[in-house]
Amino acid sequence: MSPLTSKIPIAGRASFEEVKEIFSAHLEAHHLRRTPERYAILEEIYSRSDHFDAEALYIHMKNSNYRVSRATVYNTLELLVSCDLITKHQFGKNLTQYEKSHGFKQHDHLICVDCGKVIEFCDPRIQQIKTTMGDLLNFKVLYHDLNLYGRCKGGCVK
Ligand SMILES: [Zn+2]
Ligand SMILES: [Zn+2]
Numbered sequence: 001m002s003p004l005t006s007k008i009p010i011a012g013r014a015s016f017e018e019v020k021e022i023f024s025a026h027l028e029a030h031h032l033r034r035t036p037e038r039y040a041i042l043e044e045i046y047s048r049s050d051h052f053d054a055e056a057l058y059i060h061m062k063n064s065n066y067r068v069s070r071a072t073v074y075n076t077l078e079l080l081v082s083c084d085l086i087t088k089h090q091f092g093k094n095l096t097q098y099e100k101s102h103g104f105k106q107h108d109h110l111i112c113v114d115c116g117k118v119i120e121f122c123d124p125r126i127q128q129i130k131t132t133m134g135d136l137l138n139f140k141v142l143y144h145d146l147n148l149y150g151r152c153k154g155g156c157v158k
Pocket of ligand 2: 112113116151156157
């Protein structure tokens with residue numbers, strides 16, 4: 001089995017409707033308003049397949065003529081993290097990035113320390129390590145975070 005390096009949806013991946021329902025239920029459960037801005041942010045995130053930071057998302061939405069405030073973007077991102085629709089990554093000291101997570105396969109990251117490029121990979125051996133170490137040390141592994149840092153070979157491409 002060779003490691004795969006693209007964002008591969010799992011079989012039977014969720015439709016955007018399903019994602020919206022999860023978000024609606026979360027907002028309702030926490031007595032938060034279901035505003036069009038929050039759904040527009042969710043839709044924007046689910047229409048892209050990269051890793052992004054909050055500021056870039058805000059600027060992108062502003063440039064696409066969405067009337068959202070910076071505070072709404074930041075606050076909605078936190079809400080989406082808390083209902084597991086997006087994952088928050090800390091790539092190095094000053095690089096916090098997000099990506100959609102619902103219906104997408106578990107994967108890990110390679111991060112370039114020069115240009116910040118993020119490459120995804122998926123290697124089944126990591127699952128094996130989790131199972132083996134869990135069994136060996138009598139520990140139930142819930143999740144993991146694996147980031148490999150380095151440099152783009154042959155120079156960074158902007
Ligand atoms: Zn990723
Ligand atoms: Zn690079």
